[in-house]
Amino acid sequence: MDFGLTQPQELLRDSIARFLAQDVDIERVRRVMDSESGQDEAIHGQLGDLGITGLLIDEGLGGIGLGMQEAGIAAQEMGRAAAPVNFHSSYVLAPLLIAAADGGERRNELLGGIAEGRTLVTPVLDAPIRNGRVDGTVLYVPDAAWSDAFLLESGGSLHLLEATVAGIGIEPLQTVDGTRRVAEVTFSGIDLGAAESLGGNADSTRRAVHAAQIALAADALGAAQKGLHIAVDYAKERKQFERIIGSFQAVKHMCAEVLAEVEPVESLLWHTADAWDEGSEEIEHLAPLLKAHATEVASQAVTMTTQVFGGIGFTHECDMHIFYKRVGYDRQMLGNPTALREQAAAVMYA
Amino acid sequence: MDTSIGSEYDFLREEIRSFLTANGDVAVPAGPGFGGDASQIRERTLEWQKRLFDAGYAGRTIPKRYGGAGHEPDALASLVIEEEFQNAGISLGMENQGTGMFVPTLLHFGREDQKQELIRPTMRGELIWCQGYSEPGSGSDLASLRTSAVLDGDEYVINGQKIWTSGAREADMMFALIRTEADAGKHGGISYIVLSMDTPGLDVRPLMTMTGDASFNEVFFTDARVPAMNVVGRPGQGWEVGTYTLRFERNMLGRSSTTESYLAGCVDILRETGLIDSPVYRDRLLKLEGRVQAMKYHQLRLLTDRLKKRDSGAGGLIVKLNSCQLNYDVCALAIDAMAERGVLKRGSKHVRDYGNWQRNYMYALGLIIGGGTAQIQKNIIGERGLGLPREPKPAAA
Numbered sequence: 001m002d003f004g005l006t007q008p009q010e011l012l013r014d015s016i017a018r019f020l021a022q023d024v025d026i027e028r029v030r031r032v033m034d035s036e037s038g039q040d041e042a043i044h045g046q047l048g049d050l051g052i053t054g055l056l057i058d059e060g061l062g063g064i065g066l067g068m069q070e071a072g073i074a075a076q077e078m079g080r081a082a083a084p085v086n087f088h089s090s091y092v093l094a095p096l097l098i099a100a101a102d103g104g105e106r107r108n109e110l111l112g113g114i115a116e117g118r119t120l121v122t123p124v125l126d127a128p129i130r131n132g133r134v135d136g137t138v139l140y141v142p143d144a145a146w147s148d149a150f151l152l153e154s155g156g157s158l159h160l161l162e163a164t165v166a167g168i169g170i171e172p173l174q175t176v177d178g179t180r181r182v183a184e185v186t187f188s189g190i191d192l193g194a195a196e197s198l199g200g201n202a203d204s205t206r207r208a209v210h211a212a213q214i215a216l217a218a219d220a221l222g223a224a225q226k227g228l229h230i231a232v233d234y235a236k237e238r239k240q241f242e243r244i245i246g247s248f249q250a251v252k253h254m255c256a257e258v259l260a261e262v263e264p265v266e267s268l269l270w271h272t273a274d275a276w277d278e279g280s281e282e283i284e285h286l287a288p289l290l291k292a293h294a295t296e297v298a299s300q301a302v303t304m305t306t307q308v309f310g311g312i313g314f315t316h317e318c319d320m321h322i323f324y325k326r327v328g329y330d331r332q333m334l335g336n337p338t339a340l341r342e343q344a345a346a347v348m349y350a
Numbered sequence: 351m352d353t354s355i356g357s358e359y360d361f362l363r364e365e366i367r368s369f370l371t372a373n374g375d376v377a378v379p380a381g382p383g384f385g386g387d388a389s390q391i392r393e394r395t396l397e398w399q400k401r402l403f404d405a406g407y408a409g410r411t412i413p414k415r416y417g418g419a420g421h422e423p424d425a426l427a428s429l430v431i432e433e434e435f436q437n438a439g440i441s442l443g444m445e446n447q448g449t450g451m452f453v454p455t456l457l458h459f460g461r462e463d464q465k466q467e468l469i470r471p472t473m474r475g476e477l478i479w480c481q482g483y484s485e486p487g488s489g490s491d492l493a494s495l496r497t498s499a500v501l502d503g504d505e506y507v508i509n510g511q512k513i514w515t516s517g518a519r520e521a522d523m524m525f526a527l528i529r530t531e532a533d534a535g536k537h538g539g540i541s542y543i544v545l546s547m548d549t550p551g552l553d554v555r556p557l558m559t560m561t562g563d564a565s566f567n568e569v570f571f572t573d574a575r576v577p578a579m580n581v582v583g584r585p586g587q588g589w590e591v592g593t594y595t596l597r598f599e600r601n602m603l604g605r606s607s608t609t610e611s612y613l614a615g616c617v618d619i620l621r622e623t624g625l626i627d628s629p630v631y632r633d634r635l636l637k638l639e640g641r642v643q644a645m646k647y648h649q650l651r652l653l654t655d656r657l658k659k660r661d662s663g664a665g666g667l668i669v670k671l672n673s674c675q676l677n678y679d680v681c682a683l684a685i686d687a688m689a690e691r692g693v694l695k696r697g698s699k700h701v702r703d704y705g706n707w708q709r710n711y712m713y714a715l716g717l718i719i720g721g722g723t724a725q726i727q728k729n730i731i732g733e734r735g736l737g738l739p740r741e742p743k744p745a746a747a
Contacts, residue, residue, distance in 0.1 A: 001426055001657060002352040003650040069351065232736050247739040249725070252732035259731055260668040267647035268640070274351045293640030341636035342629060348639070349617070349626050 004270065005073070013073045019050055020081035026319055032084040033178035033322065039146050040084040048117020053091045056211075057099065061108050062115040067277035068211050072269055075215040079222030079330070082322045084179045086142035088215035088333070090114075093208050094121040097151055100204030101158050106196060110149070110160070120148050124185065125209070127152035127159075134161065134187040134195065140333075144183035145172045152195065156202030159195035166190075177329035179322070207276075210287035213334050214273055217294035220330035221265050224298035224305075227323040228258050231305035238310075251308060258301045265294050285347040288340035295331040302327050353650065359430045366407070366434040373401055378441040380611055385696070385704025395444060399475035402443040407431055409449065409473040412457070417470030425656050436607045447516070448472045448479030452525050452544075459542070459583040459591045468523075468544070480547070482512040482526030482569060483592065490726050493537050493589060497571060498529045504578050506530065506543065508551070508571040514720070518554045518567035521547050527592045530585050540588035545576045561712045562695065596722070606642075606649045609676050612710070613642050616684040619702070625687050634683055638676070645672055664735030671727040674718045681711035 005013070023046060032040045047053045055071050057063025064070075071092055078087050085091075095114050098121065101107055113119025122144050128136025129152060144150075150168070152159040161168070169186040232255055235246030245251050272290040275282045302324040306313040313320050331337065370377060378384060378398045385391070402408040403417075410428070412418025421427065435442050443449070453472055456465055471477040488495040497510025508528060518524070524545050531539035547554070551574030556564035583591040620626040620635060648665065655662040684707045685692040696705030718724050732738040 001355055001429070001650070001654060003647070003654045004351070006351070232738065235738060243742065244739050246732070247741050249729065249741065252736075252738050253725065253728040255736055255738065256671075256728035256731035259664055259735060260671050260728075263665055263668055264641075264644035264648035264672070267651045268644040270351060270651075271353075271643075271647040274353070289636065289640055289643065292636065293644060296637070296640070338633065341633050341640075344639070345632040345636050348636075349621075349632070 003267070005069075009070060009073060012070055013077060016050070016052060016074055016077045017080070019046075020077055020083055024081050024083050026082070026322070029082045029084060029179060029322065033082075035178075037145065037172070038084070038175070038178055038181035041146070043083065043085050044090075044117040044120060046117070047085065047091070048115065051115075053117045054095075054111075054115025056092060056095050057111045057115045062112040063095075064115075068214055068273040069270065069277055071211070072214055072218040072273040075218035076222035076225075076269070079219035079224075079326060080226040082179050082223065082226075082326050086180050088212040088219065089123060089142040090120055092215045093123045093212040094151055096208035096211055097123055097153065097158060097200065097205065098198065100208065101198035101200045106160070107198060113148075120146060121151050121160075122147035122149070123151045123153060125153050125205075127154045128187060129154040129159070129192065132192045134159075134167075134190040134192060137184060137186045139184050140173070140182040141185045142180065142182050142333075144170050144185050145181065150185070151198075153200065153205055156200055156205050158198040158200035159192060160198055161187075161190070161195040165194050175329060177325040179326060180329055207283075209334065210283050211276060213287045213291040213340075214269070214276060216330045216333055217265075217272075217291040218269055220295045220298035220327045221262070221269060223323040223326040223330070224258075224262050224301040227302045227305040227320060227327075228255065228262060230319060230323075231255065231258075231308035235308055245308075254304045254308060258304050261297045262301050265297050268293065285344040288335060288347075289344040291335060292337040292340035292344065295327065296337045298327040299331055355426050355430055359426060362427060362430050363434055366431060367438075369405055369407070370434070370438050370440055373398075376401060377438075378443075380435070380439055380441040380608075384441075385706055396475040398441065399444045399449075399473075403473045403475075407435075408443045409453065409469075412453070412469060412473065416457075416465050417473065425653050429653065432607055436611060439611070444475055446479070447481045447525075448477065448523075451481065452479050455525075455542075455591060455594055456582060458594060459587075461582075464544075464582065477523055478517065478521045480515050480518045480521035480524050480567075480569075482515060482524045482528075484514045485511060486513050490723060492527070493540070495527055495540070496529060497526070498532065499541070499543065499576070501530070501578060502575075505575045506578055506580075508543075508545075508574045508576060510571050512569040512571075513557070513566075515554075515567045515569050516565055518547065518569050519556060519564075523547060524569070525582070527588050530581075530588075534586060537589040538586060540592070541585045542582045542588040542591040543576060544580050544582060545574070549574050549576060551575065559712075559716065561709050561716070563709075606646045606673065609642055609673060609680065610646065612677060612680045612684075613638060615703070615707075616680050616687070619684050619687045623687055623689075631683075631687065634686075638680055638683060641672075641676055642680075645669075645676065664731060667727070667731045667735045670721065671724055671731070674714060675724070678711065678714035678718060681707050681714060685711055 032038060051064045052074050054063030055066050055074060059065040075087050095111060098107055098110050110119060110121060114121060120143060122141060124138050124141055147163050149163055150161045152161055167188040167190040171184045173182050173184055175181055235251050236244060238245045268290055272286040275286050306320050306324055309318055309320055312318045376397050378395055406419030409418050410421045411423050414420035453469055456468060483492060485495050485497060499506035499508045524547060526543050527540050528543050529539050530541040551572045553570040555568045557566040557568055558564045559566050620631060625631040652662050652666055688702060691700060691702060694701040695708055733740055
């Protein structure tokens with residue numbers, strides 16, 4: 001019995017946290033968040049140098065060859081730092097879909113590029129492929145505006161479409177959480193011959209989606225933990241009525257309630273990541289259950305910790321809203337809590 | 351991550367399974383499905399407790415010289431036992447003031463003769479204990495207690511009153527916190543004293559609770575004389591001795607397997623009533639599943655900390671708060687799923703599971719309050735877990 005992170009996993013967490021604290025500080029996050037495009041061009045290469053973009057990619061292909069436990073750790077730290085990257089999509093979903101495909105040399109090349117942080121592949125789930133053509137509009141596609149290639153998934157089969165192919169229209173959408181962006185992507189009757197078939201199957205697609213759900217849950221957990229951390233720091237300093245506000249039970253109890261709900265989520269995250277790594281069947285209900293629970297708890301947590309700041313918590317100047325919005329994005333993407341509970345129930349009480 | 355328990359425990363598993371098979375006639379079921387005639391329940395519970403202790407499943411680490419099985423503390427063995435009993439749906443025996451709180455305290459602070467005399471009968475259910483801590487004026491602020499004892503020769507003469515004393519009428523013995531020195535400060539003048547419930551000068555009056563049971567009592571002391579030898583630890587050491595026991599209470603109130611078996615019972619009701627197919631009920635159920643599963647793995651994390659002799663920090667402080675609230679919420683869903691049947695209480699025609707859901711719903715509320723209220727727990731989490739400052743003492747008027 002050893003339920004928890006191993007020493008190498010703790011070291012990994014520390015090194016990611018150190019990098020993010022130094023190089024992706026809140027000023028950088030704010031610049032990206034408040035910018036028109038929402039793009040942080042440098043971050044992919046930096047994460048690549050650290051090996052984070054290749055955590056899930058085989059060592060032989062330039063990656064680190066680790067599992068979801070490690071990717072979950074990375075995602076949690078991304079959330080804690082509000083790092084401007086769609087980690088769940090570009091570095092969890094994309095490499096896992098490609099790794100499960102057959103594409104030979106091209107497959108290896110793509111994975112190598114992702115591992116180095118120089119290739120950005122954008123997965124498009126349930127792509128509009130009919131009668132040998134890619135034709136239709138897909139909404140809310142993460143990182144589409146600066147993508148190198150689109151990985152089109154349809155009924156489990158995968159096609160790779162270079163972003164330079166004619167007939168792809170990309171219109172960026174504005175997200176509340178400015179740290180991560182999505183776009184409307186229109187494919188105007190592109191002949192499937194212009195795309196490269198990578199094979200693929202429905203099972204590995206589902207498995208990759210589970211992994212991305214775990215990553216989003218971990219991101220929300222990290223953001224909620226950071227929100228609690230800064231709220232508690234504030235409550236230890238701010239004075240009203242000649243008292244530190246954290247000594248008022250009304251404030252103290254809010255913080256305690258948040259801790260009591262948030263803390264156990266980390267254990268459920270570890271268990272779920274472990275189930276994914278072990279290929280356990282349990283993952284069918286655990287991944288949706290974890291994401292539903294983690295984002296629900298995180299939403300409640302940031303609602304409370306914003307209030308700890310009082311009026312300042314409602315300002316743009318206070319960092320709290322960054323984590324508040326971060327959780328909101330994690331909550332809606334790849335299934336919101338209500339939809340995911342329904343999905344988990346269908347598995348558990350069939 | 352290694353959540354396996356290791357094949358060295360397979361033998362223990364086998365042993366437990368054969369024990370449960372061999373004793374199936376007496377084994378007490380766990381969860382809401384056990385009930386019926388009160389005296390029969392009591393008799394069977396006591397008999398089951400004897401068998402559990404004699405077989406070494408209750409009080410497993412109690413040394414052989416006190417009648418125990420004398421096993422080394424082994425959190426994994428405890429987990430295996432808990433798992434096997436849970437899988438079989440069988441109760442792990444009495445977990446009460448005597449077995450769960452008094453015995454661990456006595457092992458730590460007691461004199462040899464006290465241990466010899468009291469541990470074995472307590473563990474076998476032959477001596478039933480109650481806890482005399484709270485007083486009408488001393489609830490959350492326990493150390494302000496005023497029941498006092500004055501030394502007269504080799505006896506203490508006790509006067510005062512205790513309240514919320516669970517099981518005082520069924521109990522043979524009480525362990526109590528009593529003020530033995532009037533001027534040794536708030537925490538300094540308290541002693542931990544054991545006494546027989548037959549002591550003249552003791553008056554026990556039942557206090558009906560909202561569950562309809564008179565499980566609580568008030569206990570009045572009027573010149574009750576108790577041998578001075580009955581102190582556990584040193585006179586004046588009572589606060590340390592008594593709060594050592596409270597640690598066991600915090601554990602006792604947060605066993606995750608209890609919550610899991612209640613949730614399984616709740617799912618049974620939802621299936622029976624067909625409500626499992628209602629998206630609204632399923633949504634409530636899944637919200638609970640998320641919290642129950644998170645607490646289940648959180649407890650594995652705490653167990654790992656214990657095995658590695660590592661401090662769990664804030665993680666250990668949240669168990670009582672979360673577990674009691676979860677038990678309450680699980681019972682609430684089960685009762686809702688019963689619709690109008692949910693209004694029935696024990697003894698009524700048509701009542702489900704002997705009215706245990708209704709009773710446990712309210713009992714869980716009692717536990718949210720008892721053993722340190724939820725609000726006191728939040729103070730502890732805020733102050734010890736998050737380092738927030740204590741509330742300043744009000745200025746003297």
